[in-house]
Amino acid sequence: MIRDERWEGVYSFEDSPFIMEILTELRDKNTDSIAFRKGLVKLGRYMGYELTKTMDVEEVEVETPLEKTKGIVVKDRRNVVIITVLRAAIPLMEGLIKVFEHARVGIVSASRGKAPKFEIEMNYIKIPNVKPDDTVIVADPMIATGSTLLRVLEEVSKYGKPKRLIILGVLAAPEGISRIKEAFPEVEIFVTKIDRELNEKGYILPGLGDAGDRAFGAPLKNP
Numbered sequence: 001m002i003r004d005e006r007w008e009g010v011y012s013f014e015d016s017p018f019i020m021e022i023l024t025e026l027r028d029k030n031t032d033s034i035a036f037r038k039g040l041v042k043l044g045r046y047m048g049y050e051l052t053k054t055m056d057v058e059e060v061e062v063e064t065p066l067e068k069t070k071g072i073v074v075k076d077r078r079n080v081v082i083i084t085v086l087r088a089a090i091p092l093m094e095g096l097i098k099v100f101e102h103a104r105v106g107i108v109s110a111s112r113g114k115a116p117k118f119e120i121e122m123n124y125i126k127i128p129n130v131k132p133d134d135t136v137i138v139a140d141p142m143i144a145t146g147s148t149l150l151r152v153l154e155e156v157s158k159y160g161k162p163k164r165l166i167i168l169g170v171l172a173a174p175e176g177i178s179r180i181k182e183a184f185p186e187v188e189i190f191v192t193k194i195d196r197e198l199n200e201k202g203y204i205l206p207g208l209g210d211a212g213d214r215a216f217g218a219p220l221k222n223p
């Protein structure tokens with residue numbers, strides 16, 4: 001995990017060859033939906049595992065069949081709320097919940113409109129109560145303009161103040177990170193890599209394309 005010096009609390013996993021290999025497969029335009037979804041599930045699991053390294057632990061005593069010894073529990077792992085941003089975060093959440101099996105899960109829908117406004121349509125919001133001991137992990141693979149996550153974080157903030165507020169994604173553009181950190185300085189951001197820039201349609205370059213479409217197929221516009 002590498003801290004990015006441009007912001008406080010922003011980390012990438014460029015030092016992990018395995019995570020970078022999964023990212024490479026996701027970027028490849030020849031990767032089909034099955035492999036794309038599997039890649040996102042894997043990232044949820046491995047990035048979730050990496051996150052546990054930043055969590056508070058508690059020393060406990062454990063009795064083996066032979067004698068007593070010291071052990072630990074990752075205390076924070078038991079107080080996690082995962083917010084799944086439809087659609088693309090579904091496979092990411094599937095991996096995350098393998099690591100945070102006690103998690104309460106919120107589901108929100110967010111659909112980004114066209115450039116230049118990138119209006120966010122958000123019409124399904126189910127978020128559990130957030131307690132002071134909680135670590136809230138907002139899962140969304142792509143942080144592009146940041147419009148989606150700004151809207152989601154506004155909503156999540158209404159449900160209580162957590163111990164930690166985390167965004168876990170696959171790729172981010174610098175513009176999106178800056179907008180989010182400006183509005184929510186306390187938020188921590190973990191992504192595999194921070195890419196170069198956005199194109200005029202708000203897609204991350206080099207990116208991986210439309211994460212939702214690649215995972216689930218492009219929706220029919222006018223049935």
Ligand SMILES: O=P(O)(O)OC[C@H]1O[C@H](OP(=O)(O)OP(=O)(O)O)[C@H](O)[C@@H]1O
Binds near residue numbers: 141
């Ligand atoms: O940072 P932003 O500029 O807001 O873009 C990022 C959002 O775009 C994608 O969602 P999309 O609206 O395509 O919905 P989908 O997951 O259903 O495809 C992606 O999953 C993010 O939620």
Ligand SMILES: O=c1cc[nH]c(=O)[nH]1
Binds near residue numbers: 142202203205212
């Ligand atoms: O590159 C991008 C930007 C927004 N949403 C995506 O799915 N991909």
Ligand SMILES: [Mg+2]
Binds near residue numbers: 210211212
């Ligand atoms: Mg999409």
